Amino acid sequence: MTERLVDSSEILSRRILAIDDEEANIALLRNVLEREGYTEIQCLTDPREGLSTYIEFEPDLVLLDLMMPEVDGFELLEAFGRHDSADEFRPILVLTADTTIQARRKALALGAKDFVSKPFDVIEVGLRISNLLETRILYQRLRHR
Amino acid sequence: MQQPLVKPSLRFWADRPLAFKGIVVIALPLAILLGSLVSLYLASDAETRAEDDVRRAFAIQRDAYQVHALLAEAAAGVRGYVLTREERFLEPYRRAEADLPATMGRLDIAIEDQVVRGHFEDLRPVVAEKREGLRSTIELANNSVSISPADVERSFVANKLALDAVRSEIEDVQRAEAIVLDRRQLLVDEVRTGFLRLTAVSAAIGLLGSIIGVYLFSTGIVRRVSRLEDNAGKLARGERLSDLPEEADEIGRLAQRLGRASALLRAREDDLRASEERFRLVIERVRDYGIFTLNRHGVVTSWNLGAERIKGWHAGEILGQHFSRFYPEETRDYLPADMLERARDQGAAEDEGWRVRKDGSRFWANVVITALRNEVGELQGFAKVTRDMSERRRSEEALRLAREEAVAANRAKSEFLSRTSHELRTPLNAILGFGQLLEIAEEEFEKHHREAIGQIAKAGRHLLSLINDLLDISSIEAGATELEIEPIDVAPFLEDMHALAAPIVASAGLNFDLEQPELPLTIYADRRRTTQVILNLIGNAAKYNRTGQRVRLAADTERDFVRFIVEDDGPGIAESDLPRLFTAFDRLGQQDRARVEGTGLGLALSRSLAESMGGDLRYEPNSSGARFCFTLSRTHQQASQPQSDGTEIVK
Numbered sequence: 001m002t003e004r005l006v007d008s009s010e011i012l013s014r015r016i017l018a019i020d021d022e023e024a025n026i027a028l029l030r031n032v033l034e035r036e037g038y039t040e041i042q043c044l045t046d047p048r049e050g051l052s053t054y055i056e057f058e059p060d061l062v063l064l065d066l067m068m069p070e071v072d073g074f075e076l077l078e079a080f081g082r083h084d085s086a087d088e089f090r091p092i093l094v095l096t097a098d099t100t101i102q103a104r105r106k107a108l109a110l111g112a113k114d115f116v117s118k119p120f121d122v123i124e125v126g127l128r129i130s131n132l133l134e135t136r137i138l139y140q141r142l143r144h145r
Numbered sequence: 146m147q148q149p150l151v152k153p154s155l156r157f158w159a160d161r162p163l164a165f166k167g168i169v170v171i172a173l174p175l176a177i178l179l180g181s182l183v184s185l186y187l188a189s190d191a192e193t194r195a196e197d198d199v200r201r202a203f204a205i206q207r208d209a210y211q212v213h214a215l216l217a218e219a220a221a222g223v224r225g226y227v228l229t230r231e232e233r234f235l236e237p238y239r240r241a242e243a244d245l246p247a248t249m250g251r252l253d254i255a256i257e258d259q260v261v262r263g264h265f266e267d268l269r270p271v272v273a274e275k276r277e278g279l280r281s282t283i284e285l286a287n288n289s290v291s292i293s294p295a296d297v298e299r300s301f302v303a304n305k306l307a308l309d310a311v312r313s314e315i316e317d318v319q320r321a322e323a324i325v326l327d328r329r330q331l332l333v334d335e336v337r338t339g340f341l342r343l344t345a346v347s348a349a350i351g352l353l354g355s356i357i358g359v360y361l362f363s364t365g366i367v368r369r370v371s372r373l374e375d376n377a378g379k380l381a382r383g384e385r386l387s388d389l390p391e392e393a394d395e396i397g398r399l400a401q402r403l404g405r406a407s408a409l410l411r412a413r414e415d416d417l418r419a420s421e422e423r424f425r426l427v428i429e430r431v432r433d434y435g436i437f438t439l440n441r442h443g444v445v446t447s448w449n450l451g452a453e454r455i456k457g458w459h460a461g462e463i464l465g466q467h468f469s470r471f472y473p474e475e476t477r478d479y480l481p482a483d484m485l486e487r488a489r490d491q492g493a494a495e496d497e498g499w500r501v502r503k504d505g506s507r508f509w510a511n512v513v514i515t516a517l518r519n520e521v522g523e524l525q526g527f528a529k530v531t532r533d534m535s536e537r538r539r540s541e542e543a544l545r546l547a548r549e550e551a552v553a554a555n556r557a558k559s560e561f562l563s564r565t566s567h568e569l570r571t572p573l574n575a576i577l578g579f580g581q582l583l584e585i586a587e588e589e590f591e592k593h594h595r596e597a598i599g600q601i602a603k604a605g606r607h608l609l610s611l612i613n614d615l616l617d618i619s620s621i622e623a624g625a626t627e628l629e630i631e632p633i634d635v636a637p638f639l640e641d642m643h644a645l646a647a648p649i650v651a652s653a654g655l656n657f658d659l660e661q662p663e664l665p666l667t668i669y670a671d672r673r674r675t676t677q678v679i680l681n682l683i684g685n686a687a688k689y690n691r692t693g694q695r696v697r698l699a700a701d702t703e704r705d706f707v708r709f710i711v712e713d714d715g716p717g718i719a720e721s722d723l724p725r726l727f728t729a730f731d732r733l734g735q736q737d738r739a740r741v742e743g744t745g746l747g748l749a750l751s752r753s754l755a756e757s758m759g760g761d762l763r764y765e766p767n768s769s770g771a772r773f774c775f776t777l778s779r780t781h782q783q784a785s786q787p788q789s790d791g792t793e794i795v796k
Contacts, residue, residue, distance in 0.1 A: 022571055022574075022575070025574055027575070028575050028579055028582075031578075031582055032582065035582065035585075067567055097567040097569075097570035097574060098563070098566075098567050099566060099570070100563060118570050118571060119573045119574040119577040120574065120578065122581045123581075
């Protein structure tokens with residue numbers, strides 16, 4: 001693994017919100033994140049609480065499923081986008097079993113920063129998560145300067 | 146064409162060309178004139194000869210008279226000599242002796258008439274006797290010194306008798322010659338009279354002949370030409386031509402041509418009339434189309450069976466009515482007039498809409514109104530064709546519904562596939578994810594647990610590839626696959642394929658040959674799907690080639706297609722297995738090949754993909770090993786399967 005620009009402890013201390021209606025997948029994500037060493041993890045299986053949790057918890061990264069009952073991932077993407085100010089960089093990683101090109105395009109167009117198809121490789125997902133968080137930290141540093 | 150009979154004699158004349166007739170008409174009077182000139186010449190010749198004869202007759206009379214005169218003078222002289230013995234009295238005798246032979250000779254030549262010659266022959270001895278008598282008298286006077294008066298008297302008497310005989314013969318000659326002369330003078334008169342008559346007759350005949358010739362020539366031709374003109378007029382008016390005699394000259398030929406033209410025209414007219422009649426009958430009997438005509442104001446003037454069937458009116462009820470009654474109330478005020486105006490301006494007007502039947506019921510009609518114009522473009526009326534479209538409208542509606550249902554069904558199928566994919570992947574995500582986490586942490590487990598974890602992960606991956614392939618096939622078959630057709634250059638693409646598949650082939654311990662096509666080629670295909678097919682083929686070749694040394698990737702052209710070839714030098718495929726080669730889940734020789742991993746869907750999926758891009762995938766027998774040919778189009782074409790969800794990715 002290459003040297004990171006950001007200390008890994010700083011990455012691991014960041015807040016991560018995972019939203020997936022499937023218990024088993026939430027459990028898997030929590031497992032992966034905990035194994036990586038993340039401490040601030042919030043998991044949701046009811047997407048209706050997505051926006052309020054997003055606002056309250058103020059995550060640094062969101063792991064988002066697309067196909068969910070009541071409120072789907074696209075709606076949440078739009079809601080998050082509306083909530084955040086334009087100069088905010090708060091990465092959303094879409095994890096979905098919908099492999100169609102349309103879903104991929106739509107999610108990325110609505111502001112998702114990355115897209116991974118299920119079933120995913122746990123190591124790959126871990127790496128993408130840390131990369132996105134690193135980018136966010138760098139972005140924040142740049143803004144505070 | 147009926148021909149009036151022509152007399153054979155006239156026929157010959159009628160058949161001659163006009164130039165011949167002209168020459169004859171001019172030559173006839175000329176010939177008569179020439180003939181009369183010749184006869185005139187002959188007549189004048191005959192007159193001359195007759196006058197010569199008269200002259201000769203006069204000469205004969207003169208010579209005869211001279212013979213008598215010479216002899217009479219000679220006799221008188223001799224008498225004087227005998228009486229006087231004076232020499233001077235012998236002078237007339239000597240002159241007579243000198244001239245008589247010549248005069249007699251002239252007469253001998255000049256006399257032609259047999260009667261005259263008879264008298265002349267009688268005269269000749271008498272003259273000779275007289276001359277002899279005169280000579281003997283002179284001798285007598287010379288020899289005897291003294292002559293007895295008796296002798297003298299006797300001699301004189303004898304001489305006198307001889308002279309009388311001569312005179313009598315000469316008179317005979319002259320009389321006969323006078324008769325001949327009279328006859329000849331008569332002849333001259335006759336010849337002259339005949340000549341005058343001949344001249345008069347010739348003049349009369351020449352004049353008459355000229356008049357007849359000119360009359361024949363001019364009136365015949367003029368009459369025929371004027372009849373021809375009549376016929377030409379009839380031809381122009383389309384009437385039947387009057388029959389003209391069949392003659393072979395120019396006018397006759399013209400007449401014949403005119404006749405033939407008329408016959409031809411008549412035949413065409415008959416054909417036209419027959420075809421018009423046939424057409425009318427056909428139109429009348431058409432049942433599926435209402436075909437009828439309108440006059441310039443829109444009043445119905447003809448009505449066929451189809452119109453009766455569609456609209457309900459009989460011809461007798463509707464002829465003479467205005468056609469606006471076929472329109473429903475809401476359009477009756479403007480649409481009929483508008484249709485006629487459009488037809489008038491643009492030649493035809495078409496409309497589709499509601500029309501009314503006799504019983505007031507409505508039907509959906511397609512109507513075409515065509516303006517009918519004569520050859521100078523004046524509007525004669527309109528032809529109107531009406532079709533009852535109610536049935537078609539109903540079936541179109543049914544078709545539209547069926548199409549919508551099909552589209553909906555297709556969409557439902559796509560949605561089902563998409564959901565199925567999602568629903569299968571979601572639990573598999575947890576299974577594979579946790580399996581992977583367990584594998585990562587395998588040192589924490591006992592050996593037999595590690596083995597179990599490995600089996601779970603392997604089975605899960607296999608299940609995933611099964612699901613992927615199955616959904617791929619279903620989605621292609623449902624037409625739900627989106628293809629991104631783009632031009633792909635074959636050579637660099639083959640390079641990529643070779644690089645991408647090289648590790649697979651190498652891991653099987655085989656050589657991997659790449660053979661580029663000779664010319665630069667371009668295919669129109671979905672890059673990802675094409676890659677998928679070729680990798681599948683190379684993967685198969687590597688997997689199943691256990692006995693050979695190599696796998697070969699090549700491309701060439703086949704008509705409008707590029708053919709990718711993947712072949713190996715392995716055991717190949719048994720002929721008995723070929724029919725099932727592209728069947729899903731039918732892994733050939735599964736028992737023997739248990740060690741080979743695979744879903745059994747690869748070739749079926751590859752073929753579906755090839756076909757969805759308008760290409761083909763087939764197995765070709767190869768002398769050594771297996772050979773698969775994958776063709777793709779070199780031209781841009783519509784993919785074989787329609788898009789069901791309305792997205793337009795294939796262009």
